[in-house]
Structures are given as C-alpha cells and as structure tokens.
Amino acid sequence: MASLQSRYLEQLEKNPTGKAVGFIDANCHTEWRTREEFHRNAMAHAARLRQEGIQKGDVVLIVLPSNELSATALTGALHLGVIPLLIAPPILQGAQSSLGEILLKTIERTNARAVICASSLENMRDRLLATGDGTRYLFESEIPGAEPEDIAPVVPDENDIAAYQLTSGTTGFPRVCMWKQGPVLAALDGMVAAMKLEPQDICFNWTPLYHDMGLVNNFLTCITTGVPMVFQSPHDFVKKPALWLKGLQATGANTTWSPNFGFALSAKMVKDEDLEGVRLDHVKAFWNAAERIHYDTMLAFHQRFEKFGVKKSALKTNFGCAENVGGATFSDPDGEYLVERVLLSRLQDDRIAEIAPDSTPDNETMTLVSAGRPHPGMTVKILGDDNEELPEGHVGALALNTPSRMIGYLDDPESTSQALVGDLLKTGDLAYLRGEEVYWAGRIKERITIRGKKVDPSDFEPILFQIDGLRPGCFVAFGVDDSERGTQRIVIVSEVQDGNTKEPKKLQREVRAKVNLGLGIEVSETVLVKKGTLTKTSSGKRRHRHFRDLYLAGKLDEHLATAEPVKE
Amino acid sequence: MDAIPEAVKTYILEEILDEPEEIEASTPLISGGILDSIGSLKLVGFLEESYGISVEAHEVNVDNLDSLDAIHEFVKSKQG
The missing domain is CATH 3.40.50.12780 (ANL, N-terminal domain)
Structure with missing residues (x-):
C-alpha cells in the first residue's frame, strides 16, 4: 500500500x-x-x-x-x-x-x-x-x-x-x-x-x-x-x-x-x-x-x-x-500564463466575463489572471445558485471533482456537508471557465486573505468585544485589494457605544493594537460609525460584503461617529 | 532625537505604515498596534542592514522593539 x-x-x-x-x-x-x-x-x-x-x-x-x-x-x-x-x-x-x-x-x-x-x-x-x-x-x-x-x-x-x-x-x-x-x-x-x-x-x-x-x-x-x-x-x-x-x-x-x-x-x-x-x-x-x-x-x-x-x-x-490538500489548477508549465481584460459592468452586474473591446477605457475593465487548468485526474465545474452547471464565461461557485479532497473538517459535520457535496468539493470561491482555464473572481463568503493567510471576519469578534467604547458584536470586517502591496488590507467598521467618550483616534489605535497582538495582523483602517448603521440580515448575520461596497463607494462617511464630550 | 531613532522613525513612517502616525521616542510600537509581526521583521531587516548587526530570532520581541528608545538601546547593545 x-x-x-x-x-x-x-x-x-x-x-x-x-x-x-x-x-x-x-x-x-x-x-x-x-x-x-x-x-x-x-x-x-x-x-x-x-x-x-x-x-x-x-x-x-x-x-x-x-x-x-x-x-x-x-x-x-x-x-x-x-x-x-x-x-x-x-x-x-x-x-x-x-x-x-x-x-x-x-x-x-x-x-x-x-x-x-x-x-x-x-x-x-x-x-x-x-x-x-x-x-x-x-x-x-x-x-x-x-x-x-x-x-x-x-x-x-x-x-x-x-x-x-x-x-x-x-x-x-x-x-x-x-x-x-x-x-x-x-x-x-x-x-x-x-x-x-x-x-x-x-x-x-x-x-x-x-x-x-x-x-x-x-x-x-x-x-x-x-x-x-x-x-x-x-x-x-x-x-x-x-x-x-x-x-x-x-x-x-x-x-x-x-x-x-x-x-x-x-x-x-x-x-x-x-x-x-x-x-x-x-x-x-x-x-x-x-x-x-x-x-x-x-x-x-x-x-x-x-x-x-x-x-x-x-x-x-x-x-x-x-x-x-494542494494545488488544483496550474498555468501551462511550458508557456505563459493567460489573462483576460473583461468588461467591469458585465462582471459586476451580470456575473458574466465578457471580453472588452480594445477601445474600452481601462476604468471600465478589469484584467483577470487565469489560475490555469486542473491537473490530470481532476475536473472543474462552475455552479449557479441552484447548483446547475454554468456555461463558459459565467461566474459561479468553483467546485472540484478531485481525487485529493479532504475527508472533512474534524468535529464539524455542518461545515463538512457544505464543502463536500456529492462528488464535489465546493471551495467557497467564485470563478469562471474559458475553455479549461479557471479564472478566479472572488470569494462567496467574506474571508480575507492577507499575505496568503486566511482570516475570517469572525476572528475579530472576541478581540473587538474587549474594547470599551465599541458596541459589542456590531461590526463588519473585510479585505480591500491593495495592488501596491500585492495583497489585501483589512478594514474594520464598528459601531460606537452610546455615551462613548473616547476620541475616535484612541479607539482606532486600540483596535489596531488589540488585533495586532491577538491575531498578529495589521488593521489598515478602522471606521467608527453611529449606532444603528450596521444593520444585519433578517437572520441576524453581519453584512460584510454590503458594507464593503458602501465603504468603497464612500457612503459610510455620513454615518461616522464622534466622541461625546466628557460630562463634568 | 538621536540619529538612530530618527532614522527608525522615518523608516517606519515611509516603509511600513499606511497612514501617518505621531511617533515619539516612547510611543509603544508593538503593544500600541503600530507594528505587526511582518512590519517588525521588516524593521529588523532595516536595522541589520543599516547598523551592521545580526538579530537572532529570539531577540525579535516586544522588549527590544516596542519603542524608538528601546530600539535605540537594543541597537547600541548589539553594536557593543
């Protein structure tokens, strides 16, 4: 054997x-x-x-x-x-x-x-x-x-x-x-x-x-x-x-x-x-x-x-x-990696990767790098919301029919059943196919990857919970691509407690320090917002992706919190 | 501020931090959340190259790197 x-x-x-x-x-x-x-x-x-x-x-x-x-x-x-x-x-x-x-x-x-x-x-x-x-x-x-x-x-x-x-x-x-x-x-x-x-x-x-x-x-x-x-x-x-x-x-x-x-x-x-x-x-x-x-x-x-x-x-x-276990898709060992310049609006609005005409301005396009083809013995499927297989160029859930998948997560049957579905391993990533090439397009859930290290927004909860002045549990965290550093930077948005008297700068430093000491990673920015800003889903889940979009659009500015003056 | 803390401060502000920070000689860099572990290693690389010292893994700690004053003392002790 x-x-x-x-x-x-x-x-x-x-x-x-x-x-x-x-x-x-x-x-x-x-x-x-x-x-x-x-x-x-x-x-x-x-x-x-x-x-x-x-x-x-x-x-x-x-x-x-x-x-x-x-x-x-x-x-x-x-x-x-x-x-x-x-x-x-x-x-x-x-x-x-x-x-x-x-x-x-x-x-x-x-x-x-x-x-x-x-x-x-x-x-x-x-x-x-x-x-x-x-x-x-x-x-x-x-x-x-x-x-x-x-x-x-x-x-x-x-x-x-x-x-x-x-x-x-x-x-x-x-x-x-x-x-x-x-x-x-x-x-x-x-x-x-x-x-x-x-x-x-x-x-x-x-x-x-x-x-x-x-x-x-x-x-x-x-x-x-x-x-x-x-x-x-x-x-x-x-x-x-x-x-x-x-x-x-x-x-x-x-x-x-x-x-x-x-x-x-x-x-x-x-x-x-x-x-x-x-x-x-x-x-x-x-x-x-x-x-x-x-x-x-x-x-x-x-x-x-x-x-x-x-x-x-x-x-x-x-x-x-x-x-x-290891690598799933690989670019050509004998050739160059492939890229596609696609229309940003079609990708974001319709989840379709449509090749941009050469005349399209750069700010209306996105250039995606192919992660290559599945290795021999593996097949890749892109699935829609109902687990139907999507055609080429359509962004959906990346699933691998792979001989090398894990047998599960230790003592975590719920997570295992979400990842291992029939013959497939659902990776939690979004991608599309062009021929056999797999183009990675994002994550289904809100995981952050900083310098190859995976961080889940929930990792921040016990740390933020310790900070007086923040509303317990009322935060979102997300990664923002930083092309200069070649990785993501971490942004935390947190509501401030009623009656908080700490200056925003002090709270922001405290968040940065405690996350740094607790997780060994750097928070690039902490945005402090007023109570009631970070509405959750009807099932009580945090909407990291939604508030990331608002942050990127500059729409959180109107909700920024200020410290209440200390009462004499 | 002496030359070493001044140079270290400039390096941290220019090469490590995203946003400007007020850093004084005693500002806590690690316990104050200004430097994370990767930033600390980058800083150690800078110290090794700039001051001709070699820093062992066990010396990359809060005691030696938590403020400009501490870094100054650490570099001087390594230079003997």
Whole structure:
C-alpha cells in the first residue's frame, strides 16, 4: 500500500547519498543534507517521540519556526505513523495573545498526544503544563533530546489519516482539515504532473512549513519524489526579499513558490545592488498562489527582474486550497500564463466575463489572471445558485471533482456537508471557465486573505468585544485589494457605544493594537460609525460584503461617529 | 532625537505604515498596534542592514522593539 512514508523510504533507499534538503542562511550559505543524513537527524526525533509513548495514529502538534528542526521533527513524526499538525509559532515573543487560545483549543479538539513547542512559547510553558490532560510538551531547547535510533518505520495504508491542517473557520477558530493518505498522494501526483517537475529540478522554498504551500507544494512533494529542496527562513525573506532571488542563484534551484505579496514585496524592495552578479535565467517556474493574483504584480515582477534573466514564461499561476490538500489548477508549465481584460459592468452586474473591446477605457475593465487548468485526474465545474452547471464565461461557485479532497473538517459535520457535496468539493470561491482555464473572481463568503493567510471576519469578534467604547458584536470586517502591496488590507467598521467618550483616534489605535497582538495582523483602517448603521440580515448575520461596497463607494462617511464630550 | 531613532522613525513612517502616525521616542510600537509581526521583521531587516548587526530570532520581541528608545538601546547593545 502506498503512503507518504513508503514513498519517502523508497527515495531514501534508492539514493541514500543524494541531496535531500538544503538550509540556506542569510549569507546565502547552504548546508545540504543527503537523504541518509536528513533521515538520521529525523530518527532522533522519532526516538524521542517514541520515548514519550507516541504511536501510530496519535496526533502530534508541531509549533516550530520553518527550519531544519521542524523539517526533521515532522519527518521523525511521520516515521512513527503519527498524524502531524503544524501550527504557526508567534513571531514576536510575548506579543500574540490569541495563539495560546488557538493552541489550547486545537490540543483539545485533536486530542493531541504531544506538542513540540517553539522557544517563543516559553512564556506559555506553565499554562500549557497546567492543562494536565496527559499531553506531552516538548520545548525547542529540549529536542530532540535523544540519539538517532534505527527505528522500524510504521507505514500507514491509503485509508489512514496522513495529516491534519488548519484552515480559516467561521467561528473565530480555525477548522481542522483531515487528509487521508490516498488523497495526499493523489494531490502530489497531480502537482508533479501539472508542474512537469523532474528529478533534476531543485525547489526553493521560503514559505512557512505550516502553510499548505510550504508543506505540500514543497516539502512533501520533494521528499516523496527525490527532488532536492532548499529551505529559507520566511523571516529572512521578509527582512530582505533579495535573499530569495540570491538563493535561487546560489543553489541553482529552478522552481519556487510565493503568495502574490512576495512578488510585490520583491519588486518594490529589492535594489539592483542587492543582486549584483545574480542571474535567474535558469529558473523555470515562479509559482504565484494562495491569494488573489494581481496582474499588476505579475507585470511589475517581470519588468523589475527581466534584466536579471527572469523570463515571462517562468511566471506561473496556481489555485489550491487546504480542502484539496494542494494545488488544483496550474498555468501551462511550458508557456505563459493567460489573462483576460473583461468588461467591469458585465462582471459586476451580470456575473458574466465578457471580453472588452480594445477601445474600452481601462476604468471600465478589469484584467483577470487565469489560475490555469486542473491537473490530470481532476475536473472543474462552475455552479449557479441552484447548483446547475454554468456555461463558459459565467461566474459561479468553483467546485472540484478531485481525487485529493479532504475527508472533512474534524468535529464539524455542518461545515463538512457544505464543502463536500456529492462528488464535489465546493471551495467557497467564485470563478469562471474559458475553455479549461479557471479564472478566479472572488470569494462567496467574506474571508480575507492577507499575505496568503486566511482570516475570517469572525476572528475579530472576541478581540473587538474587549474594547470599551465599541458596541459589542456590531461590526463588519473585510479585505480591500491593495495592488501596491500585492495583497489585501483589512478594514474594520464598528459601531460606537452610546455615551462613548473616547476620541475616535484612541479607539482606532486600540483596535489596531488589540488585533495586532491577538491575531498578529495589521488593521489598515478602522471606521467608527453611529449606532444603528450596521444593520444585519433578517437572520441576524453581519453584512460584510454590503458594507464593503458602501465603504468603497464612500457612503459610510455620513454615518461616522464622534466622541461625546466628557460630562463634568 | 538621536540619529538612530530618527532614522527608525522615518523608516517606519515611509516603509511600513499606511497612514501617518505621531511617533515619539516612547510611543509603544508593538503593544500600541503600530507594528505587526511582518512590519517588525521588516524593521529588523532595516536595522541589520543599516547598523551592521545580526538579530537572532529570539531577540525579535516586544522588549527590544516596542519603542524608538528601546530600539535605540537594543541597537547600541548589539553594536557593543
């Protein structure tokens, strides 16, 4: 029976001295590990987990930065047949207060047997240990804490659960996708075929291992196919985006991924002198995925780095989601990505993508980037409001008939039944087809994606609830595309309580600070409006999309709140 | 204001923030919500490049980066 583990072991056996994983530092020095070296390091983690009594089918949470430690800990865990779940550790020590709640709830929900904790969680140590639920906590400074041992692998079969993965939820808490072995392998096979990934390729990855892009599109793909992979710290990339491009040159890597914001950040921040001597002619694929792909960003990246050898045909596009395990649609691996310039009014009013005549002014059109075609073995359908299949060019719900779909959300049958309908996975996205090409057009629900990270408006509720001066529960939150940054910026609109005496500026700062500390993300703008402005639906739901439209049209201005004077 | 805090303030205002903010030497940058985690990392990249220092992951914390004063002290301590 095939599994992630059996494929990994096949590669190890086939070429133990071949390059497996490289780790590049901020000076562009790369430490390569052969497959047997990497495996030996992973076996120390396997030995440690076994000492802790961890067995096949146990859930192990890995809350580590993306580096050699997390890669070997994950591999060691997989060797024992455990179900890993990777979670983002806090970047700023002592600053992300909601992570503790998410971690504790995830431990409880998954019945985790062990948690491997980053040093940035040290300030939570007592709180974690106090849970007294039998979960083992291994801190970064204490791992692996065992010598590598020759431990017999536990090889699961296709029907065993391979991994869990967090994705955004609608209750202020992430959902847990459950992935079986068979679908994970189907995802990897589909991706390798669609990308035309070859054994002589080298993948370069700065995206976090706890994100689908780092985990599936890079790490799992590489260790199961024998394609060498280079790890770069996501922090190094954010601090100095030039290191991504320099790393591609230094390692000879020819395939790499980034959310759209990474392309925008690089185009804006990298200076010519940062790339002295760098040539990128050898890079065959810069894959853009995980958030809306901006045509402006694609153009800017190409124009900025063409003189360093970046070919237009090397810019690739993809759509994927955690519910599908990995990438679903891919632009042509041998050609250029496609775009369409469509009439804005037809798209917005009729939900039809009609090609704009050349003479149409730019402000009456929108240029959409194709996310490519479904990988072999998958078909795409666009559904109307009654689940009828829509013709080409009509915008509707994106549904995948896919061999790689999740088996559901852990302990969430309602959400599962909304996502998995018959043979289809409904992704929650809006899209249209042109031939086989899938053009992404938005989200059905109001999820926000900032730098590839998915945020649900409900995530803000517990934070806003704590702020005196805001009407509890009376807010909307939405994302607004920011083409300069290549991602979305977050706008929160909240009603102000009767009798509020705080100055708007003070309340706005408080919102920004508390969201920043709670979720680790930046609110670009907080709009404070009068009580009664943010009317809800008849069923009491918030109308994020409606008020987003009013905000963009400048129609919230007449509802702005002011502070009441303090009474003497 | 000394040269380092002044340069840091200029960087934050020009490269990180969407809207102008009044930033004084003691204004809380992280706990006051001005810098998020990505903004903090960008700032660290700026400090490393501008002042020839290397910042370890565990040093990217509220104590070291929460105000212009704290950043000034941190940079001076790293420069030895």
